Amino acid sequence: MNPQEPTGIIFDIKHYAIHDGPGIRTTVFLKGCPLACRWCHNPEGIAPEPQLLFRAEACLPDCRRCVAACPNQAITADGRSIRVDTTRCRACGRCAEACPTEALRLVGRRMSVTDVLREIEKDRVFYDESGGGATFSGGEPLAQPAFLTALLDECRRRGIHSVVDTSGYAPSAVVRKIADRTDLFLYDLKALDPDIHRQTTGQDNRLILENLRLLAREGARVMLRVPYIPGVNDDEESLRHLSALLKELRTIREIALLPFHRGADHKYRQLQQDGEPWSGDIPDPQDLVRAKAVLESEGVTVRIGG
């Protein structure tokens, strides 16, 4: 690794991503997010540092390789399973390396721009065929601005189309800098009501809306992505607010409604820390169709799903 080269923490790289922008894409997930949306489907992406995930059902009772591998004596075994003492764990990953079943897995590893590009380049033939490219998601990719900037610069240099999937919660200067370097934003908008936004994501939405207006003004290509969460933003008023915003922004003509799903519940269990999966319902497909119709009346293209 070139010592000068920017590095960042990545928690996943997904190939054949077909809902994260045009064509066939490779999505790079940057770890760490300033929001903590209660329905987050990548809860392992919220904390900025690497974390240990544990799947109890995969653990072999008599194996104990992790106990021996841990340099900090953070793991104890009771013959049926293991316990990780999070106060002693430094998330060095040696236990995960020793674990034969992947019951222990370290999410988040430091990668250089070269490392990440090597992974992205592997799928070049698919981008060429499909008009795809790389998508940077998270977590919140804008929370690692120097790393993201370098990644985007490198993509552009190599002629790889790039997409940034962001919550928009970042200093406006960073947003501006990224806008100069990426081909498309997938811009998440969780709730327009400031109170609901604060309650469910932990942060105010003022900065997010400001940044969105900034991008609209500057003519950046943006696709809005609205997680559709029953009980949070599926009411008439939320939809009305969203319609009004679209009318105001004018340049943003694409929106995707992302229906809440329960696909991440198991990850909350594996994180072994506070935080419960969102207990709300999954949306009724008919409500989604209705919401789509309401938004389409503003003349925007609405997709359900990514």
Place this chain on the structure above:
Amino acid sequence: MKERIRRLRRQSLDAVPTITVERARLLTEFYRRPEARQVSVPVARAMAFRHILEHKAICINDGELIIGERGPIPKATPTYPEITAHTDEDLRILDSREKTAYRVDSDTRALYTRDIYPYWQGQCIRDRIFREMDVEWKEAFEAGIFTEFMEQRAPGHTVLGDKIYQKGMLDIIQDVDAALDRLDFYNDPSAWGKREELKAMRIAAEAIIVYALRHAERAEALAAAEKDPPRRSELEHIARNCRHVPAHAPRNFWEALQYYWFVHLGVIIELNPWDSFNPGRLDQHLLPFYRAGLDDGSLTEDAARELLQAFWIKFNNQPAPPKVGVTAEESGTYTDFALINTGGLTVDGRDAVNEVTFLILDVIEEMRLLQPSSCVQLSKKNPDRFLERALRIVKTGFGQPSIFNTDAIVQELVRQGKSLADARCGGASGCVEVGAFGKECYILTGYFNLVKILELTLNNGVDPATGRQLGLPTGDAAAFRSFDELMAAFERQVRHFVDIKIKGNNIIERLYAELLPAPFLSLLIDDCVANGRDYNDGGARYNTTYIQGVGIGTITDSLAAIKHHVFEKKTFPMKDLLAMLSVDFEGHEPERQLLINKSPKYGNDDDRADETMQQVFDIYYQAVNGRPNTKGGEYRINMLPTTVHVYFGRVTGATPDGRHKAEPLSEGISPVQGADRHGPTGVIKSVGKMDHLRTGGTLLNMKFMPQLLADDDGIRKLAQLVRAHFRMDSHHVQFNVVSADVLRDAQAQPEKYRDLIVRVAGYSDYFVDLGTELQNEIIRRTAHSEF
């Protein structure tokens, strides 16, 4: 779908496969006569063929447009006692086995035991083969190192070109006569053999005309008795068709299909060749008839569609001839592998997709039948709308059509020495095998268990299952100091067993050439007539013999695990690994999990594994490719399994990739079931590192969940994935689009899923007809869902 087609389709689906003694009885009747012994072997074969066609029952099903059955009724399947003399026990097993059973009634069994078996036992080719093979061959065969395709079925594997659309059998007889005239007994020492072969071809050509005329007579009789005027006129039309073809070249779409169908029946009645027979590039052959019919008003799109549907049902009425023993294991299916090709390139290299292509795709989708199997040939010159249309059928989840890379096929064929024009008129047949249609004898001779050979290599040539020294003593694997040393030992073992296999083939191919010539098939494949030589004796323009490599995924992962854990990371010494394998990992679950989860795996675009795959491929290729066969042609490799990976798995002990003893091997060139963890692009990148162009076909299975193809965008991206796959010169891909939950439910309640067709290997099959192990394996195959 019109009512008539719906009814015929239902009749075909509901028909139960049975064994008919008709052919065996007529054949035996003929061979018991003195004249059978007064003529040469080919002439006797042709006379027997004629005797069968002159006397077998004629079947015209109610409402049919294309007529002719191999047996007396749909799905009545003949036996070929000159190849396999079934014992009463064989018949009992066929009748009662759980999967791919054929009902055998007591009369058939009695007749078989009284007249058929006693005459053929000992002289049938199967008995001769096993008598001729030496101990080495037999031991390897019994250990499951390779299988033998020709021990119960004749060579064949071939596909018809465009000959019959230009020539009637009378024209072909003229060609035969011209060849007879050219014989030079003064200077050609093989002239007599040629004369006998040509005489046999002539008899066979006349026989098929007689057979068609018998159909004409029956149709006329039915017409005379028919009350319904439209049906009466149809039967009269059918009779006219049968009086015209196959004697003469077809004049229209209907006659073209009927001609092919008589030819198909001729080939599968003469012998039971592998992959039955196949019209090949049907959209190309039918296009002139289709356009002419539309132009002069004698045909409509609907009428053409109905005729094609009627044609499709005829294939479905002919299950594969019954197989027993190892051959049933390697190909446990009713499918007889007629693979209809659409798309591809024209002879002058242009985009061949036309209006009949789309018509055929409609028929495939609407008929949803096991047989015929169908594929699309996709060239970079073909339009996206063709591929996307095919993928919309794939999405409906019955495994068809499979998708082939025409640009790769052409290069593969040219590399083997075919002319560019012959290569462009070729395609894929059977599972995935390439051929120059109408001009090549290409036969598959057996599957080759690469994984078992690694097992022997790790045990100094000894088969741990029996303790016998089957392979060479290549040294104690625990003493190998490097991975290269292991690979060198493996290479020696591969060469050893390829030698044994080829030695056997050299005998078996000659047995067929001498004892079971196929004069009727020889009429159809160039240049058998011009050469005066039989299809089974090197008469074709091109002659290729294949040995099919099996288990590339399992062996790659096994070798990669050894390289990584024994020689590089030194997780454990070879001695310990061998000890674990010998006890099937009993008491070593953590180590087994480590091998599964912490080793480089093929199918993830990981060079550490993929380079090992390339090494194994190369060793196998070098051992086989280019060696001479008995027909003046050469040996080639291809990589496909049908269902043999289950059988080969059962005879192979635990492997260093963490696979338990007796579990199935990986199939085709697909990664080990569940080992691909980076999605479809990882799989495609890995398989793209195989040099497909040096094979005669490779098989890649991918399973997709329906939700990935839910909308147009999903279809488009799958199309782009296929295009990228082919850009890397890959040969083939096929998709199973079905959820694992559906499959589990089908396993639990088979009665509810009688019609569930899934892609198995180079073909589709009814899921509920598959053995439980194979069902489990299909469920396990990685479901490439998005998360």
